[in-house]
Amino acid sequence: MSTINKSAAQFLAPIIANKRIGSYHQIILGVGDLVKNCRPGNFIAISVGGDSSRMILRRAFAISRTSDSAQYGGTIELIVAPHGAGSRWLASQSEGTELDVVTPLGTAFGIPTEPVNALLIGGGYGSAPLFGLAEVLKNRGCRTDMLLGASVGEKIYAPMEGKRSVNSLQIFTEDGSMGEKGRVTSRLEAIISERAIDIIYSCGPMPMLRAITEIAQANDVIHQCAVEEAMACGVGICMTCVLPVKDETGIISMKRSCIDGPVIDGSSVCWDLVGKNPAEF
Amino acid sequence: MSTINKSAAQFLAPIIANKRIGSYHQIILGVGDLVKNCRPGNFIAISVGGDSSRMILRRAFAISRTSDSAQYGGTIELIVAPHGAGSRWLASQSEGTELDVVTPLGTAFGIPTEPVNALLIGGGYGSAPLFGLAEVLKNRGCRTDMLLGASVGEKIYAPMEGKRSVNSLQIFTEDGSMGEKGRVTSRLEAIISERAIDIIYSCGPMPMLRAITEIAQANDVIHQCAVEEAMACGVGICMTCVLPVKDETGIISMKRSCIDGPVIDGSSVCWDLVGKNPAEF
Amino acid sequence: MSTSVDLSTTLGDAWFPTPIFTASGCASNGKELAQFFPLKDIGAVVTKSVMTKPRHGRATPRMAETPSGMLNSIGLQGPGIDAFLANDLPWLISQGSRVIVSIAGETSDEYGVLARKLRAASGISAIEVNISCPNVENRGLVFAADSDASCRVIDSVRKVIGGEIPIIAKLTPDVTDIAKIAQGVVDSGADALALINTVLGMVINLDTMKPHLGGKTGGLSGPAIRPIAVRTIYQVHNALPSIPILGMGGVASGRDALELILAGASGVSVGTASFGNPTAIMSIQKELALLLQARGFTSLQQAIGYAHRG
Amino acid sequence: MSTSVDLSTTLGDAWFPTPIFTASGCASNGKELAQFFPLKDIGAVVTKSVMTKPRHGRATPRMAETPSGMLNSIGLQGPGIDAFLANDLPWLISQGSRVIVSIAGETSDEYGVLARKLRAASGISAIEVNISCPNVENRGLVFAADSDASCRVIDSVRKVIGGEIPIIAKLTPDVTDIAKIAQGVVDSGADALALINTVLGMVINLDTMKPHLGGKTGGLSGPAIRPIAVRTIYQVHNALPSIPILGMGGVASGRDALELILAGASGVSVGTASFGNPTAIMSIQKELALLLQARGFTSLQQAIGYAHRG
Numbered sequence A, B: 001m002s003t004i005n006k007s008a009a010q011f012l013a014p015i016i017a018n019k020r021i022g023s024y025h026q027i028i029l030g031v032g033d034l035v036k037n038c039r040p041g042n043f044i045a046i047s048v049g050g051d052s053s054r055m056i057l058r059r060a061f062a063i064s065r066t067s068d069s070a071q072y073g074g075t076i077e078l079i080v081a082p083h084g085a086g087s088r089w090l091a092s093q094s095e096g097t098e099l100d101v102v103t104p105l106g107t108a109f110g111i112p113t114e115p116v117n118a119l120l121i122g123g124g125y126g127s128a129p130l131f132g133l134a135e136v137l138k139n140r141g142c143r144t145d146m147l148l149g150a151s152v153g154e155k156i157y158a159p160m161e162g163k164r165s166v167n168s169l170q171i172f173t174e175d176g177s178m179g180e181k182g183r184v185t186s187r188l189e190a191i192i193s194e195r196a197i198d199i200i201y202s203c204g205p206m207p208m209l210r211a212i213t214e215i216a217q218a219n220d221v222i223h224q225c226a227v228e229e230a231m232a233c234g235v236g237i238c239m240t241c242v243l244p245v246k247d248e249t250g251i252i253s254m255k256r257s258c259i260d261g262p263v264i265d266g267s268s269v270c271w272d273l274v275g276k277n278p279a280e281f
Numbered sequence C, D: 001m002s003t004s005v006d007l008s009t010t011l012g013d014a015w016f017p018t019p020i021f022t023a024s025g026c027a028s029n030g031k032e033l034a035q036f037f038p039l040k041d042i043g044a045v046v047t048k049s050v051m052t053k054p055r056h057g058r059a060t061p062r063m064a065e066t067p068s069g070m071l072n073s074i075g076l077q078g079p080g081i082d083a084f085l086a087n088d089l090p091w092l093i094s095q096g097s098r099v100i101v102s103i104a105g106e107t108s109d110e111y112g113v114l115a116r117k118l119r120a121a122s123g124i125s126a127i128e129v130n131i132s133c134p135n136v137e138n139r140g141l142v143f144a145a146d147s148d149a150s151c152r153v154i155d156s157v158r159k160v161i162g163g164e165i166p167i168i169a170k171l172t173p174d175v176t177d178i179a180k181i182a183q184g185v186v187d188s189g190a191d192a193l194a195l196i197n198t199v200l201g202m203v204i205n206l207d208t209m210k211p212h213l214g215g216k217t218g219g220l221s222g223p224a225i226r227p228i229a230v231r232t233i234y235q236v237h238n239a240l241p242s243i244p245i246l247g248m249g250g251v252a253s254g255r256d257a258l259e260l261i262l263a264g265a266s267g268v269s270v271g272t273a274s275f276g277n278p279t280a281i282m283s284i285q286k287e288l289a290l291l292l293q294a295r296g297f298t299s300l301q302q303a304i305g306y307a308h309r310g
């Protein structure tokens, strides 16, 4: 057997709850004992559209938080932005519906063995996996600050319970409708030095991840980011989700973001080559 | 404007009720004032599978009965046999769901102006439109006998209320699990002469309609049957649903069963040419 | 239209107020759709391909639904050109509809005969020459599969039509090199191209375990083939940027129509979508206007072939 | 299998316990699927087309979902034949999997080089020659679009492989006359045919208004193309009834696999369906056995090409 996808399983997961929060839907799925294998950063791939759907590919969603209760057994939380046909279908499913899922997939955020100062940066629904991560870091004794950004206030996802896992939370919106006006990177350099940040964890749109990488590298801070590339399979068999990544020896190769990611060291990604013709590397 | 499809409209019709009856689903749809245009024999074409369905064609269903009540306004009843993906989807929809429908479509059963002795013959869900027809005939003072056939008892559709509109009802099943063992045509010749039948109305599988036509012709009885050919459009624009039909002068042409049917004079159909290559006529 | 976008378009010398047309064989000859919307409100009615003689067409079953598509095997059932000109055309004109007449033949001469009859008729905006028909002179291979045969058909139409009415050659995508066939028919005198006819397909019935359709193979249409239509239109517009294209294949919404237009279509025919939704053409037309407006276009013309720019 | 149907099949001299295989490029080189089912339980793993050198492939985006299908433009990213033989092949063999190695080249000589390396390896059941690759010697046209180019590729493989391992030539449906291409490669020494590769398509992104894929065009796969696959397999089996066909194109269930088998396929590769469902291959295999049994077949062999009989 191979070790790729090693804790993944395909099964039917019932929707325990589906609640609108701002622009998003918070969906809780029952996953049973498998919850033990779900790490912050992992994702789930869900069939959408029902039995006679013309949508033949699964949709990937970051696992936001996990929980294990007597009443529901293991559950995971997803934050879904209704966008195209697949996510809108998902957002419209009611409690009790069983979803065909494959999870947990992909790499997870690396957790420091020592208590460090961590900065968590999320863009839009990219904040989802950071709340699960914050809980883990907090239990490890880390100081965790969080910056969240979005175009408008309704696209900030920051649940009450989530806020309790972080030491501080700052919100940025481009139109100033919530928190500070501006981007998460506006005052990042200052924040890194003021708070003696050791590691940055991020999740959000690719341009944001790229901008954070540049600042992190300039300030010698480790940066683990969860990327989001269009994925046809989510399990490593199609080669659609690739990113140009440089190894220690400087060799660039196209890595699959579904199995070598989504969490990846920001400094290893060749951001300027993303979407370029690899023949020209 | 043309007179084809002249009373048809496309609109959203809510499901008022959806009840399992034997092998079938009885579905009541709210259609408002349009109910006034629905005649026994007409059909409805329904979009299936929801917004992101891979099923691009409507499904046709005979209008079983109509009703106009203070509570629901105009409603029509359909009898749906869950068969393939489209009918199963329809059968699984719950009350309140709005269906995209086009109705009323096609020709209707001709209603005699004088009270006559009518025999109504239905095969499987083919009995559906006959109950609506029976009500109309009864109001015209006709004597209406009914024969229903199916392979097994659960495929006989004969609701309580429906039975009240007919003078007699005889059931035939091929396995003898309900009524007499045999086919609706087993004793047809005898029934025609014993009851002095003037006209036969039928609806059911094509081989049944063919067999009835032969007996009706041999006994000089008018036979109006509702045919069921695979229909891509239901409104006369695709030419998929054709049947070889002979006119008074003996000329055979391929008639569209969606607009020149589904109700058609059984003796005009060239049953032996159905499914044959028309070039060889 | 509730937008200020100028939707008008041209194919050769023919002008149309909007670029959304019916597709040949998917609107019969118009009467059946007239109950659902006024025919004059769309760009044009493209009539069912008509032959010289009346035709019964193929044996049933003539259709099979497939994932996001369907197969058809109608076999050009129709009334024949004389009955068409006597009944259908005058009726369409009486409705204020613009009419593109699609013709089909079994020999290149038959196309010439049809063209001659059309030249004598009035009120026709354009002729669509459906060359995806079996060529009885050549083992029943469709004309459009062979560049020479295609050119002979267009030649024989061009000899009769001196430029009064634009000639639109309708091609099949089932060829190795569509740009070559396109170049050939343009050289033979086609003013515009219609792309694409259906893709050859088959469904086996799992009960009989034989081909399901009476004609064994059938033409695949509907959203399933849209990526093939977009590719074909893009390739041909790239090769022949000055030749107007009437695009079609799987268009079911305004966004689909816009996709074909950006790829290079000057007009868009809607076929199979009308089967699932008799008012599809009207919604597509409205959605297209809004989408063009949202992208800052003030006229359709600006969007045609936009995907090739920059 | 819980049925008593004999599912075994052959392609040339190669024997497989079941006819359900992965499709090249849709299972990587096996490791990723091994978590979901034991690779030895399916007919064979057909590996991703490998070239002589490692390849980065094309720019992203590399995929677009389309109605009941998808476009891909991977550009043959892969480790190169040496790394493949050193790492992937031994691993697959260690799993008890039967392996069909798919090869691709930019010149007909490159195919010969690849074949020579494979001849030296052991444990390979068959070679699938993917000739739907751009031929750098001929304006980048894919080999399979041209009969002569296709034959040259098969020739250069046949020269190296003397009959030890069956050669399966994989054809593209994007040609005018598939039976002619098939006949050509069989004459050049192909033992079997793989039908069909993806259909060329394009999607325009309505935000950028440019072709969505990095490679502009892409290959259409999935249920949308199944009717094209069935038709192609039927046509080729009709023309060359004694040549085994490995069928593929839109198979997502046992009924789909049976459709291809009745049309003439001796084996069925499952590609895109595995993306939507990593255990699709296993369910297809189980469903197929039940469907064959329900139709009274006691062996798969009886069903192959059944739609052509009587």
Ligand SMILES: Cc1cc2nc3c(=O)[nH]c(=O)nc-3n(C[C@H](O)[C@H](O)[C@H](O)COP(=O)(O)OP(=O)(O)OC[C@H]3O[C@@H](n4cnc5c(N)ncnc54)[C@H](O)[C@@H]3O)c2cc1C
Pocket: A043, A057, A058, A059, A060, A061, A062, A063, A078, A079, A080, A081, A082, A083, A084, A085, A086, A087, A088, A125, A128, A227, A228, A229, A230, A231, A232, A262, D065
């Ligand atoms: C690792 C990963 C994690 C994700 N996590 C979340 C999450 O937590 N919450 C959330 O709302 N969404 C998330 N997404 C995006 C989600 O998978 C869907 O892409 C999105 O919901 C759009 O799908 P759709 O069917 O609504 O839209 P459509 O536009 O109809 O999608 C069509 C196709 O394009 C792909 N696609 C479209 N937009 C994107 C995009 N931005 N990124 C990648 N693929 C895209 C889809 O996956 C699909 O295959 C994630 C994606 C990835 C790859």
Ligand SMILES: Cc1cc2nc3c(=O)[nH]c(=O)nc-3n(C[C@H](O)[C@H](O)[C@H](O)COP(=O)(O)OP(=O)(O)OC[C@H]3O[C@@H](n4cnc5c(N)ncnc54)[C@H](O)[C@@H]3O)c2cc1C
Pocket: B043, B057, B058, B059, B060, B061, B062, B063, B078, B079, B080, B081, B082, B083, B084, B085, B086, B087, B088, B125, B128, B227, B228, B229, B230, B231, B232, B262, C065
């Ligand atoms: C005029 C008319 C009246 C009908 N009335 C009824 C009715 O009252 N109750 C009822 O249950 N069904 C009725 N049908 C059949 C119904 O329209 C569907 O064909 C049937 O439900 C199967 O559809 P599906 O999606 O479940 O099956 P699928 O097999 O998935 O259907 C695939 C396609 O084949 C066509 N098709 C399949 N079987 C038939 C068939 N026997 N006849 C015609 N087309 C077929 C479908 O319309 C569809 O386009 C009627 C059909 C017609 C033409």
Ligand SMILES: Cc1cc2nc3c(=O)[nH]c(=O)nc-3n(C[C@H](O)[C@H](O)[C@H](O)COP(=O)(O)O)c2cc1C
Pocket: B238, B239, C023, C024, C025, C026, C048, C049, C072, C074, C076, C102, C130, C170, C196, C197, C198, C219, C220, C221, C222, C223, C225, C248, C249, C250, C251, C269, C270, C271, C272, C273
């Ligand atoms: C039932 C049916 C009948 C058709 N008949 C014709 C025809 O007579 N002449 C023709 O040129 N094309 C014919 N076509 C092809 C369409 O005009 C169109 O090119 C094709 O269906 C692709 O468009 P669509 O996906 O919008 O249907 C027919 C298509 C269908 C589905």
Ligand SMILES: Cc1cc2nc3c(=O)[nH]c(=O)nc-3n(C[C@H](O)[C@H](O)[C@H](O)COP(=O)(O)O)c2cc1C
Pocket: A238, A239, D023, D024, D025, D026, D048, D049, D072, D074, D076, D102, D130, D170, D196, D197, D198, D219, D220, D221, D222, D223, D225, D248, D249, D250, D251, D269, D270, D271, D272, D273
């Ligand atoms: C993402 C992807 C990559 C593919 N890569 C290859 C390849 O490397 N070599 C090859 O011969 N075919 C390749 N194909 C084609 C498939 O093997 C198969 O012929 C085609 O996808 C049709 O089958 P399907 O509809 O089951 O996917 C690829 C297909 C897809 C979707």
Ligand code: FES
Pocket: A230, A231, A232, A233, A234, A235, A236, A237, A238, A239, A240, A241, A242, A256, A257, A258, A259
């Ligand atoms: S999504 Fe298929 S390899 Fe990553």
Ligand code: FES
Pocket: B230, B231, B232, B233, B234, B235, B236, B237, B238, B239, B240, B241, B242, B256, B257, B258, B259
């Ligand atoms: S179903 Fe289209 S013409 Fe009758």
